[in-house]
Structure formats: structure tokens, C-alpha cells
Amino acid sequence: MANRPVHFIWLLDCSYSMQGDKIARLNYAIREALPEMRAVAADNPAAQLLLRTITFSTTAQWLQQTPVPVDDFTWQDVEVDGMTNLGEALTLAARELQTPPMPQRALKPVLALVSDGVPTDDWRAGLAAVDATPWGRKAVRIAIAIGHDADKGVLQEFIGNPEFKPLEAHNGKQLAAAIRWASTAAVKAASQPMAGQEDPTVKQPFAPPVLDDDDDDDVW
Template sequence: MPFPNVRLSNRPLHFIYLCDCSGSMAAQGKMQALNQAIRQSLPGMAEVARENPEARVLVRALRFADRADWHVQEPTPVQQLQWRDLEAGGITAMGEALERLAGVLQSPPMEERALPPVLVLISDGQPTDDFETGLATLMRQPWAQKAVRLAIALGHDADLEVLQQFIGPEPPGGGRSPRRPLQASNATSLARYIQWASTAVVGAASMPASRVQEQGDSNVNIPLPDLPPTLLDPTDDVGPLVW
């Protein structure tokens, strides 16, 4: 007898950028650097997806300035993604962005078999709307709770506190950790963080590895890979402090 004929499927891995497009992003080439970093990361991300065929890597991007809106609305296979440049202008409706994000992390449309999504919030400033309500709406979604939430702070004006709230509780002790906002101070370090999130993190999130639910580790949804070197490490050489 032939083996049962049922629909088998690899598991979707949703990777969603949340990009600050406020007016300040136009300064000092930040927006240009972000566009370039994302565009340059795509081939590496596609390679990771090719190496992990059990995960179907689908990319989306949400932009927020005066309002939050989808920049890449359809979950797009990374191999097919053509990155269109984001443009800066307006204020920082980060709370609205989180509410929009919450809308797509419901089941449905989220697939019951999906892997924990990867959410990357990138900002250079402070929210100008009701961030708390937006975050609360987002975190009511089980898929948001299960997600790997990362944040990249561009420059020293970024509000590290709200980015930390998005990620979750800060890990104990000091030092660098993907459970803290990643601070990019120039185009090179931004590119490294984007590359890391879109390859190393995607690779880790693609692994079919169940893990034990231990008390006190509720915010480490997958074992995160080591961070790339940055300017904060004196042994690194990633260019000048610009932002």
C-alpha cells in the first residue's frame, strides 16, 4: 500500500522588519544606510533559507513615520524579495506600528505550524504616539510572545528603554546581549547587525529543535547566536562613530 497521501509542508518562518522612517532618519545618511544594509543582507538570507529547506523564510516590512504602513505587505519568499528604498519624513508612530504588527500575528492568518517569527525593530528616536498601548496589543498575541524580538538602535538618540520593552526583560548582568538593544553607531555596524539578524538568527530559528521550558527563561524563544563584533568592543574595527 502506498504511504498515506496527505499534505506535508515545511514550516513558515516569518521575518518582519519594523523600520523607523521618521524625519531624523534622513540625517547623516541613516536611511540610506538602512536601505543598503537590508538590500545587501538579502543574498545571505536567501542562502540560509536554501540551506534550511524545512523552513520557508517569508519577509515583510512595516514602516512607521506619521502613520504606520506596510512597506512589504505580502509575506514574500526571501529569494523573490526586491527591496524598494524606504524614505524618511514625519514623526515616529511606533505604537501604531506595533498594533499593525499585532494584526498579522493572529491565527489566522498565522499558520498553526509556523516557526516562532523573527521581529526586528529598528529606530533612531522616541515614539511620538501611544507606544505602551501598541506594545500591549502586540503582546496579547501568542505569536508575539513566541517571537524572537530584536531591536537595533541607530545612534545615541534612540530610546533604549522602549526598545528594551519591545524585546522583553533585560537579562541579568552587564555586557552585550541580543536580549538588549543593539546599538549601531555607523553604517558598518548597522550592516553587521542586519546581516546577523537575517542570517545567524534566521538560521537558528529555522532549526527543528524543541527545547525544554525552564522557569525564568520565558523570553529566550530560541538559543540566539553570538553577536557580531561592534565598535563597543575595543578590538573591533568597524569604522568611526557617526550617529
């Protein structure tokens, strides 16, 4: 059977509130999660895992707009700059969640949103743009809230399913665990064709982990 693509898109908050330890830990966590993503891809040979990244601050931009196979993907460290224009980032993603450019035979895409703050633009318009696309409605959506100031209500609306809550990371170890889970469990879910997958109300076939509240030296 020919491979069917799974498009995985990181949506990363790079606003000034992420500066210092948060952005350093985020870069480290994603880089360290790549081998596990490759292992998941190897365990699902019928699916081709393709990665790319959107960062958002005062503007939103693609780090890699062209999808990169996971075996060829090299992480580029992101840096902080300015505001939290989530709506612009979602609008960029929405343009890629139409057919074309998405192929009709793709498996469910994965949208993984990571943020530590409150959007500073019209995020609802961006979310509506995602929801208006067929692939946006089918997507496996993951959200990670970094620290106590993250707007979990926004992240919950992004997920679009009240039974699944944003993961909360309050230190580096929790963030690493959340990124690792988002990088693997979501890909596993997206890689498995399911009866009823055309219905956006179908439950996601995974549950988020319980992140240990350990004694990391930094607490966000």
C-alpha cells in the same frame, strides 16, 4: 517534510531624524543582507522564509503586507517622513500575528525593530497588542538602536528579555553588521523547532555580536 513558514517582519523607523546618511545606510544594509538571508533559508530546507516590511513615521504602513518568499523578495528603498509612531507599527504587526492569518503550523516569527529616536505615540499599547497574540509571545525579537538618541529602554522592552540587549549602531559599518546579524542569526533561531518553544521565557538560542567601533567617517 513539508516546509513550515518563518515570517520575518522588519519594523523600520522612517522619521525625519533618519534623513540623510542613516536612511541611505539602512536601505543599503538591508539590500546587501538579502543574499545572506537566502543562503540561510537554503540551509534550512524545512523552513520557508517569508519577508515583509512595516515603516513608521507620522503614520505606519506596510510596504509588503502579503508575505513574500525570500527568493522573490526585492527591497524597496524607504524614505523619511515626520514623527515616530512606533505604537501604530506594532499594532499593524499584531493583527498579522494571530491565527488566522498566521497558520497554526508556522515556526516562530521574527520581529526586527530598527529605530534612532523616541516614540511619539502610545507605543506601550502597540506592544501590549503584540504581547497579547500567541505568535507575538513566541516571536524572536531583535532591536537595533541607531545613534545615541535612540531610546534603548523602549527597544529593551520590545525585546522582552533582560538577557538580550539592543544592538547599537553608531556608524554605517556597524549598522550593516547589525542588519546582517539580525537577518541571519534570528532566522536560524526561528527555523529550528525547539523543546520548550511554547514558553516565552525560554532563552533565545543565539547571542548578539560585538560590533567593532571602527573609524568610519560618520558617527551618529
